[in-house]
Structures are given as C-alpha cells and as structure tokens.
Amino acid sequence: MINKIVFENVSHSFANKKIFENFSIELDAGKIIAITGANGSGKSTFLKLAGQFIKPDTGKIIAFDDGKIIDKINLRKKISAVAPNMNLYSELTAFENIKFFVGLRDIVLNDTDEFFKRVELDIETKNKSVKNFSTGMIQRLKFLILLAIDSDVWILDEPCSNLDDSGKNIFLKEIKNSAQIGKLILMATNERDEAKIANEIISLPIH
Amino acid sequence: MKLSACQFISVIRKEFLINCRQRAIFVSMLMFSLTALACISLAIGGTFLESKLLSALLWIIIFFASTALDKTFDDEAITTLKIYGDSQSIFFGKMIFSLISMTALMIFLLPTFLILFDCEVKSPPILLITIFFGICGISGAGTLISAISATASIRSGLFSILLFPIILPIFLLAIDLTSAALLNFEIPISSLITMIIYDSILILAGSILFDYLWY
Numbered sequence A: 001m002i003n004k005i006v007f008e009n010v011s012h013s014f015a016n017k018k019i020f021e022n023f024s025i026e027l028d029a030g031k032i033i034a035i036t037g038a039n040g041s042g043k044s045t046f047l048k049l050a051g052q053f054i055k056p057d058t059g060k061i062i063a064f065d066d067g068k069i070i071d072k073i074n075l076r077k078k079i080s081a082v083a084p085n086m087n088l089y090s091e092l093t094a095f096e097n098i099k100f101f102v103g104l105r106d107i108v109l110n111d112t113d114e115f116f117k118r119v120e121l122d123i124e125t126k127n128k129s130v131k132n133f134s135t136g137m138i139q140r141l142k143f144l145i146l147l148a149i150d151s152d153v154w155i156l157d158e159p160c161s162n163l164d165d166s167g168k169n170i171f172l173k174e175i176k177n178s179a180q181i182g183k184l185i186l187m188a189t190n191e192r193d194e195a196k197i198a199n200e201i202i203s204l205p206i207h
Numbered sequence B: 001m002k003l004s005a006c007q008f009i010s011v012i013r014k015e016f017l018i019n020c021r022q023r024a025i026f027v028s029m030l031m032f033s034l035t036a037l038a039c040i041s042l043a044i045g046g047t048f049l050e051s052k053l054l055s056a057l058l059w060i061i062i063f064f065a066s067t068a069l070d071k072t073f074d075d076e077a078i079t080t081l082k083i084y085g086d087s088q089s090i091f092f093g094k095m096i097f098s099l100i101s102m103t104a105l106m107i108f109l110l111p112t113f114l115i116l117f118d119c120e121v122k123s124p125p126i127l128l129i130t131i132f133f134g135i136c137g138i139s140g141a142g143t144l145i146s147a148i149s150a151t152a153s154i155r156s157g158l159f160s161i162l163l164f165p166i167i168l169p170i171f172l173l174a175i176d177l178t179s180a181a182l183l184n185f186e187i188p189i190s191s192l193i194t195m196i197i198y199d200s201i202l203i204l205a206g207s208i209l210f211d212y213l214w215y
C-alpha cells in the first residue's frame, strides 16, 4: 500500500504566476486530506503534483509504497481519480466504459451490478449510452469506476459537484470507509459538507 | 517494456466499439479509395500503364486512405486515459486497430485495383508481403504522429507534416517492391529486408517516444 506522499520544497508557477513556493508537506494514508482555497488558488494543481501528473519547477515529490520510494510510473498504477476534466466515452454504454477503464488496470469485471447499487445508479442505465446521461449520473459513473478499480490513492477534485444530497451522502460515506481501511485520500473541495469529513485540511492562500 | 494482454485487448475492443458506432473513419477511408479508383480508371480508360506508375498510384491511394486514421486520438478521453492507462498498451492497441482497419481496407482495395487496371501479378506472395509491411509502417507512424499531436501541449496541425519524412522511405521501397511483384522482375530482396528493418525501428522508436509523451 502507498503510505505517504511527501512534498519537499516544491515551487511551481504558471506564466510567472507563483502557485506554490517552497512548499513542504507530508500526506499520510489512512485519513481524508482536504485541500481548500478560492478558485484559482491551485487546488487542482496540487492534486496533479501529488499524483505526479506534472513535474514541479523545483523541489521534489516522493511517494512511498510500503516504506519504499516508487517512481511515477508505478505510482500512476495505484491512483484512481474523479475530476471535472475527466471525460468518459459518450459513444459507449455505462457498462462498456466501466469494462474498458477497469480493463486498463488488468481487472476483468463481468458483474458490475454491485457497484451500480453502491453508487445508487439505476441498473437500467447499465446498457444505456453515456451520451444520454445527466451530469450527476456521469459523476456517479466516474465514482463507480474509481470504486471498481479500488486503488491505494484516491484523487478527488470536487467529487460532489453536480450531485444531489443522496449522492453526496453516498460518496462521503464511501470516502470515509476507504480512509479507514488505509487509503490515501486527497480531496480538493470548496464545499462545507465535504470539508467536514476531512481529518486534515490544507488551505491554500490566494495569490 | 511490459505489455499486458488484458489492457491491450481492452484498448482494441474499445476502438472497434466506438468506430463501428461512429463509422466516420471507415466511411472516409472507403470513400477516398472509391473516388480515387473511379476517377483514375474512368479517366485513363484502357490505356496501358507502366507497372512503376501503377504501383505509385496504388500506394498514393493507400496513403491518403490511411490519413483518416490519423484522428484516432482526437476524440480521446485523454485525461481519464492518462490516469488509468499504461502507455504501451495504448500505443500498441491503437496501432493494431489501425493495422486491422487498413488490412480490411486492402481486402477490398487490392482486388478492385488489380481488376480495374487489368494487372497481372507475377508474384502474389511478394505483393502481399510488401503490402503487409507497408501498412505496418503506415500504422506505426500514423499512430505516433496522432499521439504527439493529441498529447503535446502545443496543438498544431503542423505535426502531420512530420509524417511525410518518416513515411517516405517506406513508400519508395513499397513502390519498388510492388512494381517488381507485378512484373516478376528480379525481386529486390534487399528492399524487402530494408523495409522490415525500417518498420521495426519506427515502431520501437515510437513506443519509446510514447512513454515520454505519456508520463
């Protein structure tokens, strides 16, 4: 399991705008870490840095797997995510989308009904094309894929956006459970309900 | 470099599912080939064409038909794919999808071409081998170029210009070999070997470069 991700003196900027300057922090598994801050404060950038999807200008980001340092390719295999800019294939059905993304992680899943129940997505929608889904349904489907892949690190960028109250409750309950079993959870959020379940809050300043 | 069968098959199955529903790629490949074949054969009627010219015509049609496949990365759910996918299975999955599509096209194109232009093939095995390795090279180069233009931060149509110098050697060799196969001249085996080696280098370099694009 991934134990922690460590930021060491990380600086990062976009077009002369400093988003992080000499930023150091240790992110531990087993708790919910919320990242809060105004729009444009760098929450999504923080998540991308933590998952090593982008490289910081200076400084280091190190991930530990069972106490040993792992490189970004191996870290990537242990991450799953829900983020606004993650698209699904609108031409494919919900089931085909799940089967594809899960297959990319070498998981063969023939019965997905259990997961549809967990995110309370109508089983009837399983064989419907995703282009007919509402934004809330797509959000649930993205979360379903994350649950089905079941990786060590969860990167959640505003996970409850577009969700109704029952959807929010389901997501927050699942997130709490997974932190309890030792997953590393990073959640960028501006919603009070989401921040409330966090064990640790990193609040980013306005630049 | 490790390639997992499950991932690889997932990618190919997804490509086929989407493209069989959208059909845009298949239709434009077929339309181009049909138009080109019809225009040329109607215009030149029963005139005798030299085998070099015939081979060049055939490969021009194959090349332009293949450009329909250059868009394979354009409609990708690229962020999600980068989070869950491994570079190699995606590169090879997409490449094999291109290769299968091109093979399907050739099953239609080649007999039609040979009949319309009244070609007699003196050495069918050489012709088939040449076509196979030719479309391998085209698929490899096409997948790489389309991946570069989709994942690079600079989005620019200029990338497809890169395709030209990369693919030119394959064409020259393929045209040479095709015309030899039609005429049963002495088959330039060295050209065939060069083409296979060039393909291998191209695909290997593409797979390595793709890792840099992906991570």
Ligand SMILES: Nc1ncnc2c1ncn2[C@@H]1O[C@H](COP(=O)(O)OP(=O)(O)O)[C@@H](O)[C@H]1O
Binding pocket: A014, A015, A019, A037, A038, A039, A040, A041, A042, A043, A044, A045, A046
């Ligand atoms: N790829 C990028 N290129 C240029 N600027 C970027 C890029 N990504 C983010 N930014 C800038 O960095 C700042 C932080 O963005 P982001 O991390 O998305 O904020 P948040 O998620 O907190 O709303 C914003 O001002 C944004 O314009």
Ligand SMILES: [Mg+2]
Binding pocket: A043, A044, A045, A157, A188
């Ligand atoms: Mg954001």
